[in-house]
Amino acid sequence: MSHALYPSPLGNLYISAADNYITNVSFHDTGKPISPSSLTQKCCTQLDEYFNGERKVFELELLQKGTEFQQKVWTKLMDIPFGKTSSYQQLSVITGNVKAIRAVGNANSKNNIVIMVPCHRVIGSNGNLIGYAGELWRKKWLLEHEAKWEHGVQKLFETTCEVPTCEVGTCEVDGLA
Numbered sequence: 001m002s003h004a005l006y007p008s009p010l011g012n013l014y015i016s017a018a019d020n021y022i023t024n025v026s027f028h029d030t031g032k033p034i035s036p037s038s039l040t041q042k043c044c045t046q047l048d049e050y051f052n053g054e055r056k057v058f059e060l061e062l063l064q065k066g067t068e069f070q071q072k073v074w075t076k077l078m079d080i081p082f083g084k085t086s087s088y089q090q091l092s093v094i095t096g097n098v099k100a101i102r103a104v105g106n107a108n109s110k111n112n113i114v115i116m117v118p119c120h121r122v123i124g125s126n127g128n129l130i131g132y133a134g135e136l137w138r139k140k141w142l143l144e145h146e147a148k149w150e151h152g153v154q155k156l157f158e159t160t161c162e163v164p165t166c167e168v169g170t171c172e173v174d175g176l177a
Helices: 039-052 068-077 089-093 100-108 134-153
Strands: 002-008 011-018 021-027
Touching: 002 039, 011 039, 021 039, 039 089, 068 089, 089 100
Parallel strands: none
Antiparallel strands: 002 011, 011 021
């Protein structure tokens, strides 16, 4: 197992890799043990390219543990194009159960590979920013960053978003707890 710390514009990203897979990319403001590898370095290079507007798709093998449904949602997240968004409701339809909005939100919140498995591209059906375990201000920044590089748009959301106090996996999804 190898680990790296990437200093992103949004705070430190802790990267974990095992075998030939990236297994974790998550926001961490505290220090953790570092033991980098060529794979974690490749991940850092691709993150540099993403933040510089040079990369829209990551070319890394990803692996995270989860239920069959979570895996299905994470796969669908990776189908959302750079600079675009989808709603929790749209994802529930795509996964085959229109009533699974809460389950989709829960699976989204369990994603351990932020940015590369783009859970930040999922918004409320009304277009509002909701439900991001990495904090809503980061979600807003990521969406505006992608819009800027994809469409030349500087600001998507003019209002300041309220940042709820929430732990990973406990944020609201479309107003449902």
